[in-house]
Amino acid sequence: MCAGDAMTTQVVFSDEFNKHDTADHPENADRVYVMLDALEQAPFYHDLEIIAPEMIPEQQLYELHSADMIQRIKDISAQGDSWIDLDTYVCAKDYETARLAAGGVALACRNVMSGNADNAFALVRPPGHHASRDRSMGFCLFNNAGLAAHEQTKHGKRVLIFDHDVHHGNGTQSMFYDRNDIMYQSLHLSPHYPGTGTISEVGVGKGAGYNLNTPLAFGHDDRAVTQLLDEVFIPVASQFKPQLILVSVGYDAHHADPLGGLHLTANFFGELIKKLQTVQPKIVCTLEGGYNLQWIGKCFVSQMGQLAGHPVHFQDAVKGNDDVSTLITALKKELGAYWKL
Numbered sequence: 001m002c003a004g005d006a007m008t009t010q011v012v013f014s015d016e017f018n019k020h021d022t023a024d025h026p027e028n029a030d031r032v033y034v035m036l037d038a039l040e041q042a043p044f045y046h047d048l049e050i051i052a053p054e055m056i057p058e059q060q061l062y063e064l065h066s067a068d069m070i071q072r073i074k075d076i077s078a079q080g081d082s083w084i085d086l087d088t089y090v091c092a093k094d095y096e097t098a099r100l101a102a103g104g105v106a107l108a109c110r111n112v113m114s115g116n117a118d119n120a121f122a123l124v125r126p127p128g129h130h131a132s133r134d135r136s137m138g139f140c141l142f143n144n145a146g147l148a149a150h151e152q153t154k155h156g157k158r159v160l161i162f163d164h165d166v167h168h169g170n171g172t173q174s175m176f177y178d179r180n181d182i183m184y185q186s187l188h189l190s191p192h193y194p195g196t197g198t199i200s201e202v203g204v205g206k207g208a209g210y211n212l213n214t215p216l217a218f219g220h221d222d223r224a225v226t227q228l229l230d231e232v233f234i235p236v237a238s239q240f241k242p243q244l245i246l247v248s249v250g251y252d253a254h255h256a257d258p259l260g261g262l263h264l265t266a267n268f269f270g271e272l273i274k275k276l277q278t279v280q281p282k283i284v285c286t287l288e289g290g291y292n293l294q295w296i297g298k299c300f301v302s303q304m305g306q307l308a309g310h311p312v313h314f315q316d317a318v319k320g321n322d323d324v325s326t327l328i329t330a331l332k333k334e335l336g337a338y339w340k341l
């Protein structure tokens with residue numbers, strides 16, 4: 001293999017993200033430091049390109065978020081530290097920090113689409129997938145993945161947003177529910193926060209069939225999700241033919257996560273990327289949840305290894321539930337009207 005064939009995997013990160021921090025909140029600045037520490041130990045660390053994010057232009061926020069919601073974050077963050085709801089804090093300067101997070105994901109997408117990078121991981125905070133057009137919630141201010149995907153569609157690209165956070169990405173789903181240029185696929189625990197994400201939520205109008213939800217039960221494991229990927233997610237994604245895959249990454253789907261309930265292992269997060277690469281190798285991951293500081297570093301290195309072409313393996317096993325036959329039947333029934341399954 002000549003030097004020109006080497007993979008370029010970018011990591012988008014800035015210490016600025018850690019201005020968004022509140023003691024005792026599970027979504028805190030320590031998360032990314034634990035992940036970066038683990039990455040620095042990885043054998044492929046020096047092959048990675050670490051790049052700085054840039055703020056998303058203000059006018060791009062208005063393309064997906066309401067003026068009231070944007071103004072609210074702007075006002076609160078100008079006043080200093082406060083809360084937008086019971087779960088979601090806003091720090092001084094967060095209007096800038098949240099725009100830096102969204103801009104970091106958008107930059108990663110542009111770099112991958114232009115060929116400057118083969119794939120990328122936007123290690124950004126605050127997260128985004130619960131933020132809808134009108135509302136910041138669930139630790140999320142602006143919808144980072146949504147804003148980045150929407151930018152690509154303006155260049156005529158079809159984007160798959162694959163969300164494996166243990167919580168349903170209600171914000172992302174609602175933003176693109178009537179669109180067929182952005183497909184949203186989610187696997188999440190149910191019943192669980194925020195309460196949305198049933199199989200029958202398939203999209204509306206020309207977006208019908210472009211929204212795929214799999215509500216998993218407590219304890220569903222690697223084998224369960226592998227079956228779902230092989231029989232439903234991947235076949236639908238292949239027929240959609242995305243030009244870019246954006247992964248809303250949630251390591252709260254790991255079996256040891258304090259806010260979770262699924263039984264996925266660290267290695268599985270890498271396996272998941274491997275499956276998605278068969279659909280489209282242009283992949284950008286963006287950080288959403290994941291709160292067990294003992295494990296999220298390993299989950300992250302597992303995904304980064306797969307992106308960088310150096311798969312790694314950790315000792316991690318757990319007993320779980322692999323029965324998804326009822327789910328597969330229901331998904332095929334609901335989505336069979338739109339896709340060959």
Ligand SMILES: [Zn+2]
Nearest residue numbers: 165167252289
């Ligand atoms: Zn989550």
